[in-house]
Amino acid sequence: MAELKYIGKPAQRVGGLEKVMGKTKYVGDYNLPGMLYARTLRSDLPHARIKRLDVSPALKVPGVLAAITSEDFHNHGQFGFPIKDMYMLAYEKVRYVGEGIATVAAETPAAAAAGMQAIICELEELPAIFDMDEALAPEAPQVGPLRADGKHPNFLGHYPVYKGNPEEMLKQCDVTIDQKYETVMQEHAYIETEGALGIATTEGGVVVYVSCQSPFIPRGHIASVLNLPEGRVRVIVPPVGGSFGGKDDLNYQAAGQVAALALKTKRPVRMTFSREESMIASYKRGAMRMNIRLGADKDGTLRACQFKSTYDSGAYSSQSPFTSWRASIHAMGAYRYDACTVDINTVYTNQGYAGAYRGFGNTEVCSGIEQAVDEMADALKMDPMDFRLKNCLKVGDVTPHSQTLTESVGLTDCLLAVRKMSDWDRKRKNYSNQPVNGDGKRRGIGVAALFHGTSLGAEGADEATGTIELHDDNLVTLTSGLTDYGTGSRTVYTLIAAEVLGIDPSRIRVHLPDTNTAKDSGPTVASRATMLGGNATKVAALNLLQNLDWAAADLLNCDLHQLQRVGESYVGPSEEPVSWETVVSHAREMGLVLSAHGKWTAPLIQWDEEHGTGIPYFAYHFGAQVAEVEVDMNTGLTDVIGLWAVHDIGKVIFPQGAYGQLYGGISHGFGYALYEDVDYMDGYLQSVNFDTYLIPTSADMPEIHGGFVEAEFSQGPFGAKNIAEPAMVPTAPAILNAIAHASGRRIRKLPANLERVMLGEALKKKASTVSCKVALNIT
Amino acid sequence: MLIEFTLNDQPVSVEAPADITLLALLRDYLKLTGTKEACEVGECGACSVMLDGELVNSCLIAAPAAIGRRVVTIEGIHDADGGPNDLQRNFLSHGAVQCGFCIPGMVIAGEALLTKNAQPSRQEIRVALAGNLCRCTGYMQIVDAIEATANERIKKSN
Ligand code: FES
Numbered sequence: 040m041a042e043l044k045y046i047g048k049p050a051q052r053v054g055g056l057e058k059v060m061g062k063t064k065y066v067g068d069y070n071l072p073g074m075l076y077a078r079t080l081r082s083d084l085p086h087a088r089i090k091r092l093d094v095s096p097a098l099k100v101p102g103v104l105a106a107i108t109s110e111d112f113h114n115h116g117q118f119g120f121p122i123k124d125m126y127m128l129a130y131e132k133v134r135y136v137g138e139g140i141a142t143v144a145a146e147t148p149a150a151a152a153a154g155m156q157a158i159i160c161e162l163e164e165l166p167a168i169f170d171m172d173e174a175l176a177p178e179a180p181q182v183g184p185l186r187a188d189g190k191h192p193n194f195l196g197h198y199p200v201y202k203g204n205p206e207e208m209l210k211q212c213d214v215t216i217d218q219k220y221e222t223v224m225q226e227h228a229y230i231e232t233e234g235a236l237g238i239a240t241t242e243g244g245v246v247v248y249v250s251c252q253s254p255f256i257p258r259g260h261i262a263s264v265l266n267l268p269e270g271r272v273r274v275i276v277p278p279v280g281g282s283f284g285g286k287d288d289l290n291y292q293a294a295g296q297v298a299a300l301a302l303k304t305k306r307p308v309r310m311t312f313s314r315e316e317s318m319i320a321s322y323k324r325g326a327m328r329m330n331i332r333l334g335a336d337k338d339g340t341l342r343a344c345q346f347k348s349t350y351d352s353g354a355y356s357s358q359s360p361f362t363s364w365r366a367s368i369h370a371m372g373a374y375r376y377d378a379c380t381v382d383i384n385t386v387y388t389n390q391g392y393a394g395a396y397r398g399f400g401n402t403e404v405c406s407g408i409e410q411a412v413d414e415m416a417d418a419l420k421m422d423p424m425d426f427r428l429k430n431c432l433k434v435g436d437v438t439p440h441s442q443t444l445t446e447s448v449g450l451t452d453c454l455l456a457v458r459k460m461s462d463w464d465r466k467r468k469n470y471s472n473q474p475v476n477g478d479g480k481r482r483g484i485g486v487a488a489l490f491h492g493t494s495l496g497a498e499g500a501d502e503a504t505g506t507i508e509l510h511d512d513n514l515v516t517l518t519s520g521l522t523d524y525g526t527g528s529r530t531v532y533t534l535i536a537a538e539v540l541g542i543d544p545s546r547i548r549v550h551l552p553d554t555n556t557a558k559d560s561g562p563t564v565a566s567r568a569t570m571l572g573g574n575a576t577k578v579a580a581l582n583l584l585q586n587l588d589w590a591a592a593d594l595l596n597c598d599l600h601q602l603q604r605v606g607e608s609y610v611g612p613s614e615e616p617v618s619w620e621t622v623v624s625h626a627r628e629m630g631l632v633l634s635a636h637g638k639w640t641a642p643l644i645q646w647d648e649e650h651g652t653g654i655p656y657f658a659y660h661f662g663a664q665v666a667e668v669e670v671d672m673n674t675g676l677t678d679v680i681g682l683w684a685v686h687d688i689g690k691v692i693f694p695q696g697a698y699g700q701l702y703g704g705i706s707h708g709f710g711y712a713l714y715e716d717v718d719y720m721d722g723y724l725q726s727v728n729f730d731t732y733l734i735p736t737s738a739d740m741p742e743i744h745g746g747f748v749e750a751e752f753s754q755g756p757f758g759a760k761n762i763a764e765p766a767m768v769p770t771a772p773a774i775l776n777a778i779a780h781a782s783g784r785r786i787r788k789l790p791a792n793l794e795r796v797m798l799g800e801a802l803k804k805k806a807s808t809v810s811c812k813v814a815l816n817i818t
Numbered sequence: 819m820l821i822e823f824t825l826n827d828q829p830v831s832v833e834a835p836a837d838i839t840l841l842a843l844l845r846d847y848l849k850l851t852g853t854k855e856a857c858e859v860g861e862c863g864a865c866s867v868m869l870d871g872e873l874v875n876s877c878l879i880a881a882p883a884a885i886g887r888r889v890v891t892i893e894g895i896h897d898a899d900g901g902p903n904d905l906q907r908n909f910l911s912h913g914a915v916q917c918g919f920c921i922p923g924m925v926i927a928g929e930a931l932l933t934k935n936a937q938p939s940r941q942e943i944r945v946a947l948a949g950n951l952c953r954c955t956g957y958m959q960i961v962d963a964i965e966a967t968a969n970e971r972i973k974k975s976n
């Protein structure tokens with residue numbers, strides 16, 4: 040490949056300038072003349088039948104113009120993907136504290152709140168389930184929808200991977216491990232809360248600006264619940280203030296609600312959530328209970344893995360079928376086994392609800408398996424780094440899914456690099472022999488590795504389309520149906536198009552995702568924007584380039600293959616160089632079309648859901664992280680002194696962006712390891728704002744040392760793979776392994792807060808319904 | 819009531835209820851939406867502004883408390899030509915910006931720190947930013963940008 044000019048070089052984030060100047064308009068910054076404010080009445084019971092719902096008193100409140108319930112939607116506003124078990128507003132039942140019941144639109148936020156309080160809503164409390172282990176008991180109250188197959192309605196799905204018989208093989212192994220691990224729910228804590236703005240159009244349709252990840256999904260939902268043709272619904276995603284997987288279902292509800300209210304009132308209607316409403320109503324990372332058995336030979340060869348777990352989806356399925364499937368594929372870690380089975384059962388309860396969150400199931404299972412692998416290394420008296428290096432996946436290996444890895448497997452290089460970078464060997468040895476010193480502080484160092492399938496895998500059809508257009512002013516515009524919610528994908532597309540076209544990135548603009556101008560490219564999830572959207576952009580740019588090359592060859596009187604580029608200019612064998620602008624205007628004179636679209640379809644993969652075997656993903660990201668900690672043995676306080684991370688993300692396209700994703704991902708993993716815990720008690724959230732739900736601050740975070748191994752993937756754009764999700768996946772187990780090394784205490788239930796590190800368990804607190812109830816009623 | 823103060827070096831006078839916050843005054847009455855709202859309990863720093871040179875959370879300040887004082891918001895931070903200043907340029911070149919929602923507050927917090935401490939250590943920067951939450955960046959590149967700006971400003975003044 041020729042020397043790359045823009046890819047992998049320092050670049051400025053698209054849209055960054057407006058952000059540092061404070062000029063970026065997020066949805067909550069929109070103000071239209073005559074705009075109304077919407078507010079939703081939400082359930083203050085975890086499980087109840089709606090006995091009476093009357094919005095007419097709200098309409099008498101001064102300033103209130105409209106109020107809607109499930110009756111105002113086609114088919115009661117039922118929606119959901121992949122399972123249609125949700126409603127735009129609750130229908131007949133509520134299943135979690137915070138579920139929307141009715142929405143009012145009013146001239147002022149205060150009038151909207153007063154209207155909300157005037158609504159008559161009588162709820163009849165139903166028995167609820169708060170423990171995932173009780174969800175499938177025959178007498179358990181029904182939370183999920185009735186199933187055609189007659190199985191328990193609280194059963195959401197079973198996700199297996201099967202290779203051989205580990206049960207038998209474990210009996211033959213020299214050393215075995217059998218442990219339980221547990222993760223808790225995590226709040227996305229995007230700094231921008233949810234929001235949507237609906238505007239009725241003159242032809243009876245609606246335009247919705249909504250802070251979300253995937254505009255084509257709400258377009259479909261809105262069209263269906265408002266019974267409009269899709270062409271009458273336009274969804275635009277303004278700049279999104281963080282998402283991390285968190286801006287789907289709840290924002291789709293907000294979008295549907297403001298759309299219905301805008302149609303009803305013929306006025307623009309905006310809804311923005313307070314932090315409390317956001318935390319109470321939004322979905323979280325789901326909790327998981329795991330039982331992991333591992334078997335190995337004396338020489339340190341891993342032989343068998345048996346992984347069984349339950350995943351709690353809460354009141355709705357949301358993305359949990361996909362989360363659980365991804366969890367099952369990654370549950371055994373990035374290692375070779377002779378026999379390996381995974382069984383994940385996902386259930387409904389009334390503990391809020393779970394949806395997509397960075398890592399998407401892999402974050403949960405990795406915190407289990409990477410601790411189990413460490414415990415196995417301990418049992419074998421092997422250095423955990425050596426143990427991983429001995430057993431980790433390499434090119435040519437067959438995974439437990441029966442997939443042969445043919446290229447781009449950089450895990451060994453990641454482990455070796457992070458070992459060196461963190462000074463592992465010296466520290467591991469020193470800390471293993473440290474005396475208990477006077478101040479009661481002990482240091483430790485731990486490692487965790489991961490693999491992470493790129494893009495959707497066998498979750499769904501995997502393709503994306505990008506468009507490119509060269510305008511009269513010689514600016515190039517790109518569109519993509521995939522959203523840049525802070526990830527940097529618009530910058531990635533700019534650099535790819537610049538590289539292909541051989542022009543300066545400053546000539547390129549990227550449109551906001553808009554269902555009117557962009558092509559449906561599937562959801563912006565699974566860290567797929569670079570691979571899918573990047574390839575689509577590349578194909579589109581190549582199509583445009585071809586036309587420009589024709590024009591250049593015509594101008595320079597030569598064949599296409601004789602063309603060369605000097606800077607942006609074109610040079611032929613004999614003539615003087617011609618500028619890019621000259622080529623562009625010549626192309627126009629020749630009547631060539633200067634717009635194109637490019638579609639990229641991922642390689643075909645297949646998964647046999649019943650037999651748990653197949654090719655789940657066409658490529659994998661690999662990585663390894665090391666954490667160094669100091670544990671105060673007297674208080675249980677863990678100080679993370681340093682973090683090192685080396686990831687194989689394929690070719691790095693936008694370095695500052697890739698490092699930003701790495702550091703940011705690690706901060707989510709850091710919080711997950713040490714203190715983040717969405718504490719639902721009997722269905723009521725205890726922490727409803729940042730004063731009690733703590734996320735890492737700049738003073739909490741240590742310096743992070745990052746690096747990339749670029750094991751290029753032949754089908755990625757310029758060899759790129761992905762980074763956003765996997766950055767956070769190994770952080771928590773690396774920290775937990777370091778704590779175990781330092782203190783000798785193995786924390787098998789997240790988070791490793793003071794109490795768990797100190798006492799081995801969390802202190803019981805009394806459940807309170809107060810913060811939820813107060814917050815939902817604030818005017 | 820009439821609220822008169824100096825906003826980004828310009829005198830302003832605005833009629834607004836006495837019981838609103840400075841944040842609401844800026845966003846809803848003066849239409850300056852660069853200052854963000856994200857918690858309203860003084861925990862996130864998205865609403866950071868400078869009040870007489872001090873970094874404050876505008877969601878915790880009653881609007882009338884601004885009377886007769888100097889308020890600087892993100893809209894008041896720029897170069898003489900209206901473009902980004904050195905700190906803002908460093909945010910861009912160090913990759914310190916992702917979703918951007920925390921960034922106005924971070925820039926204000928950075929400026930507030932640099933006026934008090936021209937040569938902060940990385941640890942001092944981290945402590946100074948501890949009231950400004952960012953969920954995207956892990957703070958590394960934000961610290962880098964502030965550190966680089968401090969170094970450049972020191973060099974320039976020497
Ligand atoms: S909005 Fe003021 S500190 Fe969060």
Ligand code: FES
Nearest residue numbers: 917918920952954
């Ligand atoms: S850049 Fe997104 S919160 Fe800081």
